[in-house]
Amino acid sequence: MAVVKLQRPQLKLGEKIYFGALVKGFILTLGHAIRSLRGKSVGAKDLESSGLGVTMQFPEQRWDSHLPDYYRGAPALVTDEQGRERCVSCQLCEFICPPKAIRITPGEIPSDDPWAKVEKRPKEFEIDMIRCIYCGMCEEVCPEQAIYLRKDYLITGLKRADMLHDKKKLYEIGGVRTGLVNKWNELK
Amino acid sequence: MPELIFQLAIILTKIVTLTFIVVLPLVPLSVYFERRFSAIIQDRVGPNRVGIPLSLLGFKKDFHMFGLVQPMADGLKLFLKEDFTPAHVRKAFYWLAPALTVVPALITVCVVPFGSPISIFGHAEKLVIADIDAGPLFVFAVSSLTVYGITLAGWSSNSKFPFIGGVRSTAQMISYEISLGLSIIPVLLYFGDLNLSKIVQHQADNGWLLLPFWKDGKIGLPDLQTAMFWIPAFIAFLIFTVSIFAETNRMPFDLPECETELVGGYHTEYSSMKFALFFMGEYAAMVIGSALIITLFLGGWSVGFGLDQYISQLHIGSFHFGGLIHMGCFLTKLLAFILFFILVRWTVPRFRYDQLMKLGWVIFFEAALINVFLAALIIAAPSLSTPIIAAGAILLAVVTGAIIWVAKVSEDQPKPLRA
Numbered sequence: 245m246a247v248v249k250l251q252r253p254q255l256k257l258g259e260k261i262y263f264g265a266l267v268k269g270f271i272l273t274l275g276h277a278i279r280s281l282r283g284k285s286v287g288a289k290d291l292e293s294s295g296l297g298v299t300m301q302f303p304e305q306r307w308d309s310h311l312p313d314y315y316r317g318a319p320a321l322v323t324d325e326q327g328r329e330r331c332v333s334c335q336l337c338e339f340i341c342p343p344k345a346i347r348i349t350p351g352e353i354p355s356d357d358p359w360a361k362v363e364k365r366p367k368e369f370e371i372d373m374i375r376c377i378y379c380g381m382c383e384e385v386c387p388e389q390a391i392y393l394r395k396d397y398l399i400t401g402l403k404r405a406d407m408l409h410d411k412k413k414l415y416e417i418g419g420v421r422t423g424l425v426n427k428w429n430e431l432k
Numbered sequence: 433m434p435e436l437i438f439q440l441a442i443i444l445t446k447i448v449t450l451t452f453i454v455v456l457p458l459v460p461l462s463v464y465f466e467r468r469f470s471a472i473i474q475d476r477v478g479p480n481r482v483g484i485p486l487s488l489l490g491f492k493k494d495f496h497m498f499g500l501v502q503p504m505a506d507g508l509k510l511f512l513k514e515d516f517t518p519a520h521v522r523k524a525f526y527w528l529a530p531a532l533t534v535v536p537a538l539i540t541v542c543v544v545p546f547g548s549p550i551s552i553f554g555h556a557e558k559l560v561i562a563d564i565d566a567g568p569l570f571v572f573a574v575s576s577l578t579v580y581g582i583t584l585a586g587w588s589s590n591s592k593f594p595f596i597g598g599v600r601s602t603a604q605m606i607s608y609e610i611s612l613g614l615s616i617i618p619v620l621l622y623f624g625d626l627n628l629s630k631i632v633q634h635q636a637d638n639g640w641l642l643l644p645f646w647k648d649g650k651i652g653l654p655d656l657q658t659a660m661f662w663i664p665a666f667i668a669f670l671i672f673t674v675s676i677f678a679e680t681n682r683m684p685f686d687l688p689e690c691e692t693e694l695v696g697g698y699h700t701e702y703s704s705m706k707f708a709l710f711f712m713g714e715y716a717a718m719v720i721g722s723a724l725i726i727t728l729f730l731g732g733w734s735v736g737f738g739l740d741q742y743i744s745q746l747h748i749g750s751f752h753f754g755g756l757i758h759m760g761c762f763l764t765k766l767l768a769f770i771l772f773f774i775l776v777r778w779t780v781p782r783f784r785y786d787q788l789m790k791l792g793w794v795i796f797f798e799a800a801l802i803n804v805f806l807a808a809l810i811i812a813a814p815s816l817s818t819p820i821i822a823a824g825a826i827l828l829a830v831v832t833g834a835i836i837w838v839a840k841v842s843e844d845q846p847k848p849l850r851a
Contacts, residue, residue, distance in 0.1 A: 269780065273473050273778050274775065276472075276473050276474070276475060280473070280475045280476075281472060286475075288475075294477070296477050297472065297476045298475045299476055301477070
């Protein structure tokens with residue numbers, strides 16, 4: 245390997261004395277301080293700052309309206325326009341889930357149900373939000389477009405049981421999603 | 433006998449008020465300012481939440497007070513942490529070291545004049561705990577004991593990083609104490625007094641050392657000698673301030689505890705309140721250091737612009753309260769200087785150890801020495817004839833040139849590499 249010999253730059257007298265650079269530094273830091281006190285820091289507007297620096301004060305101010313469409317928040321189950329729960333408990337998401345956060349107990353749809361030909365629906369569907377890593381693999385693997393990562397990011401609880409989202413909670417977060425492929429629909 | 437008891441009561445009151453009500457709260461306050469001001473410099477917000485938790489008492493909203501209670505919360509946390517003593521330390525010295533860093537810093541408070549005298553019922557009382565005629569010398573004598581605390585902490589921890597930190601600190605403090613002591617000799621020559629109260633009174637009457645624009649209550653330009661003395665005074669101010677930075681182990685010179693090289697420095701093995709004591713000692717030293725700079729160079733409690741006489745005469749009945757206004761002025765200056773300390777911390781990067789030693793021994797030591805002679809020449813000039821002044825100035829210039837030449841020659845230049 246070729247050795248490149250570099251010469252250190254020769255400092256001028258002004259640079260050696262060091263005071264010019266010191267004063268420049270003071271102006272820079274003070275400039276930042278003054279701008280941040282006036283709420284005019286660089287990027288304060290884009291980041292919706294609270295008026296001091298560029299910081300947004302969290303519980304009072306939220307970034308929610310800026311979240312992109314591809315934001316990966318809490319996974320949730322959805323129903324479609326007909327009010328049918330889309331999950332058919334194929335358990336692919338349970339299988340793919342890297343941290344094994346999903347647990348599905350499959351159940352049968354009774355024959356007198358209008359959607360009897362779908363045959364299966366989950367009896368219980370649990371996502372352990374302590375384990376979930378928000379990777380979105382469940383959404384990607386789902387053949388029925390039944391599970392989606394929503395924009396909810398404040399998943400908190402006072403005990404472990406609070407962090408276990410059951411089927412009711414998951415449908416509550418997910419809600420109704422329209423415009424999906426309705427492959428079980430008679431009319432199509 | 434009643435006279436003696438009265439005197440004792442006054443001294444005790446002064447100690448308690450000035451040390452524990454005025455200076456000690458400045459330590460957490462400067463920690464708060466450190467955190468908030470650093471944050472503002474870095475375009476952040478800093479701790480602004482901790483306040484009075486009214487919602488615990490059933491109210492709707494908490495009272496956040498701009499986070500001013502944060503240092504108290506930090507202190508409480510440190511109190512409640514486990515006070516762990518590692519098995520490998522030398523116990524007696526390990527326990528002694530934190531106290532040895534705090535105590536000297538707090539003792540030096542006693543010579544700092546906080547304000548002009550307050551008088552009630554014709555009884556005047558100076559706002560200084562011990563009005564001794566050796567102010568700066570006392571401060572240097574006591575504050576240099578701080579080095580024992582740090583050295584002992586480094587040595588007794590019996591572990592390599594604290595040890596290196598302690599050794600570094602010892603070398604650094606001893607080196608900078610020389611330029612610290614030499615740099616204020618011009619100031620003391622000028623005032624002709626070692627009593628800090630009298631120094632401040634002199635500055636209140638004749639203009640601050642670095643701002644000599646009034647005399648006897650009238651604003652105006654200084655005479656030639658005072659104007660000439662501004663040059664050595666400013667050099668002394670620069671050297672003194674930088675040396676105080678080095679003495680208090682503040683940022684450009686915080687090599688004893690630089691995290692990137694030494695984990696935590698001399699207090700690596702300390703926890704809980706013992707660590708907090710080191711922390712407190714450092715900030716107390718910073719407060720005292722800035723108090724000393726303000727007292728010597730920036731007029732102490734004096735408001736300036738010829739207003740001091742007027743303020744001293746303000747009174748309600750027989751209660752002359754001007755001293756309290758002066759005390760407020762002093763504390764304002766102190767806080768401003770602490771903010772300057774913090775600004776420097778976020779502006780100047782840390783020196784390398786050889787650069788630090790070179791700055792202390794080669795540059796500041798020589799500059800302070802030459803400065804002493806320059807100041808002496810300017811002060812003695814009115815009583816000397818012109819040829820002698822000229823000869824002195826030429827001699828000084830020659831000596832300065834010689835010292836600069838020696839410093840330049842002794843510096844080993846890296847040999848230019850062949851291309």
